[in-house]
Amino acid sequence: xxxxxxxxxxxxxxxxxxxxxxxxxxxxxxxxxxxxxxxxxxxxxxxxxxxxxxxxxxxxxxxxxxxxxxxxxxxxxxxxxxxxxxxxxxxxxxxxxxxxxxxxxxxxxxxxxxxxxxxxxxxxxxxxxxxxxxxxxxxxxxxxxxxxxxxxxxxxxxxxxxx
Numbered sequence: 322x323x324x325x326x327x328x329x330x331x332x333x334x335x336x337x338x339x340x341x342x343x344x345x346x347x348x349x350x351x352x353x354x355x356x357x358x359x360x361x362x363x364x365x366x367x368x369x370x371x372x373x374x375x376x377x378x379x380x381x382x383x384x385x386x387x388x389x390x391x392x393x394x395x396x397x398x399x400x401x402x403x404x405x406x407x408x409x410x411x412x413x414x415x416x417x418x419x420x421x422x423x424x425x426x427x428x429x430x431x432x433x434x435x436x437x438x439x440x441x442x443x444x445x446x447x448x449x450x451x452x453x454x455x456x457x458x459x460x461x462x463x464x465x466x467x468x469x470x471x472x473x474x475x476x477x478x479x480x481x482x483x484x
Contacts, residue, residue, distance in 0.1 A: 323411065325410075325411040325413060325437060326402075326407075326411050328411075329395040329398060329399065329411045329437065330395075330399055332392045332394075332395030333392065333395040333396040333398070333399040335392050335395075336352075336354075336357070336392035336393055337354050337357040337359075337396065338354040345388065346388050346389045346392055346393065347377075347381050347382075347385040347386065347388075348373060348374060351370055351374070352370045353366050353369075357396065359400055359403050360403075360404070361469055361470060361473065362466075363400065364464075364466035364469055365466050367393065367396065367397065367465050367466075368456075368464050368465055371393070371453065371456040371457065371461075371463075372460070372461055374456075375456060375457055375458075375459075375460045375461070378457055386433075387433050390433050390434055390450055390457070391436075393453040394434075394449040394450030394452065394453045394454075395449075397449040397453065397468070397469055398411065398439050398447075398449040400469055401439060401449065401473060401476075404469070404473045405441075405472075405473055405476035405477070408476040408480065409439040409440060409441050409447065409476065410439070410440055411437050411439060411440075412438050412439075412440045412446075413436065413437050414428075414431040414435055414436050414437060414438070415431060417438055417440065417446065418431075421446075433450065433454070434448075434450050434451040434453070434454035435448065435450065435451060436450065439472065441472075441475060441476055442479055442483075445475060445479065447468075447472045449468070452465055452468050453465070
């Protein structure tokens with residue numbers, strides 16, 4: 322497991338409350354952490370939580386936004402990794418983008434929402450951090466459950482082709 326995989330695993334554990342730190346996600350009392358078991362089904366609870374965050378986004382402090390995007394995105398990514406037997410790996414923006422200059426017009430800079438990607442094989446990339454940021458900004462059309470189910474299906478198809 323890479324160092325970045327370890328870091329994002331810790332972020333996911335912070336999201337579900339298994340690691341306690343001073344900074345907290347937005348509106349932590351609304352997050353049903355006891356129901357977050359690392360499964361695809363648990364992302365329906367994440368979607369419900371993000372619906373609340375979206376509806377209250379005007380009262381969101383910047384540090385809470387950053388923490389929610391990082392930790393929530395890490396949780397979604399770790400669910401995908403768990404459900405695909407770690408077919409995906411976390412890759413930093415600064416490592417991934419030089420090898421994929423065609424993406425620079427769409428993802429021109431490293432931000433909280435784009436600082437790391439989930440990568441499958443050599444050519445498939447996913448952005449769970451950005452999915453959280455977009456859910457907060459735009460609402461339920463950015464379902465984490467649906468997003469993760471597509472990545473899981475992509476990994477299954479990749480395994481069949483590689484198998």
